[in-house]
Amino acid sequence: MRAAFASGTDADNPLAALTVGERPEPVHPADDWVTVEVRASSLNHHDLWSLRGVGLPADRLPMILGCDAAGIDPDGNEVVVYPVIADPGDPRGISILSERFPGTFAERVAVPRSNLLALPAGMSLTDAACLPTAWLTAWRMLRTVGRADEADAVLVQGAGGGVATAAVALAVAMGKRVYATSRDAAKRERVAELGATAVEPGARLPERVDVVVETVGAATFDHSLKSAAPMARIVVSGATAGHEPKVNLRRVFAMRLEILGTSMGTPEELRDLLAFCAERKIQPVVDSVVPFSRIDEAFAHLHTGQAFGKIVIDHQA
Incomplete structure (x- = not known):
């Protein structure tokens, strides 16, 4: 499947470690995991830090990047992906998608079913992908x-x-x-x-x-x-x-x-955030929506520090 991943790390020039190409289909580490068809995702500075090698050692490479996603679950429902995974192998007891488990910059991503939250009525997948x-x-x-x-x-x-x-x-x-x-x-x-x-x-x-x-x-x-x-x-x-x-x-x-x-939040807090944004009709501040075919340009824009708000990736373009 098509994906954007860290094929190496480069502390001085993180963009040099980014590769866009084919990666294997997601695997399920446990029976309660499911595969989500990713429709939209968004960039975070976490992705650039990963390319620099922060929190991503060589033995985990190549690693599909991306923490945020919204898409379609196996039952055809529109969902938002909560990106924090329980992980006894990490000293924190948790890890974020793209640290130990492949991330969301791909056609599909595997997560525990309990990490899926229903997309609120009236909220677009593009907006939802900014939130997690x-x-x-x-x-x-x-x-x-x-x-x-x-x-x-x-x-x-x-x-x-x-x-x-x-x-x-x-x-x-x-x-x-x-x-x-x-x-x-x-x-x-x-x-x-x-x-x-x-x-x-x-x-x-x-x-x-x-x-x-x-x-x-x-x-x-x-x-x-x-x-x-x-x-x-x-x-x-x-x-x-x-x-x-x-x-x-x-x-x-x-x-x-x-x-x-602090960092991140709980699934309950994400559910409350989704409800708050839906009720108040709050739209996330979006710098730009970039087709997946130009995801390397999105990374370059984030790296400049000139982005205002979120850079969203449209996985259907």
Whole structure:
């Protein structure tokens, strides 16, 4: 079957490790696994990290990439694929599709049947394919870990990427006052169109916030601390610009701040996210929809850092 996979790894030039070609049909490691016909998928920075060799050692190559997918189950139902697999062989007890089990950038993908969620009425497969990784992470950061229900104001660092842009859209839909940073003036304009107050990185906010969505890391972490209200939650799910920030511990204890780490979410949280988006008629922020025949171009675009929102792959084109 046609697939996009890591045929090797290259820390300096990850695109050089990407191959598009034929791979064997999916296998079922256990009786409860089923095969899904993939109709749409979406890219994440996780895919580029895999091509760099992060979390993907040589003994697992070649590996079909991709975490997110929506498609058709064996009974003909439209479904969304939850990408986290129980995995006793991983120290975390879990792994994400494309780490130990083949991913979603293929005509078909095998997953446990319990990892399939029904596509909500009125939601397109293209939109659904954006949700299981970046949007689910943003949802958990806000709703579960950040306790956004108790918040009035939210700061999202580095808006433009998949998780951060999702956090902006979701926090606005939750009725919060949302501030979002970006170094790119064009991205700040697009963030403002989503309903947030867009500011340059490090800019003083008109108020302190109750929740900070932090995916950037060292480059923005001091600003996150300074922008946090007493007893605020700074929720971290990434470190694209440095993973060893200097932390002013006096501010942490004096302001009684919570610094919380998280990633992904549970199947129940994905089900809640799907219902929330369907009920509020929220459409994921999509940078572009690219036919599978040009998936290498989609990877190259993600690698530039210029994408705003999700890059979706149409597997029927």
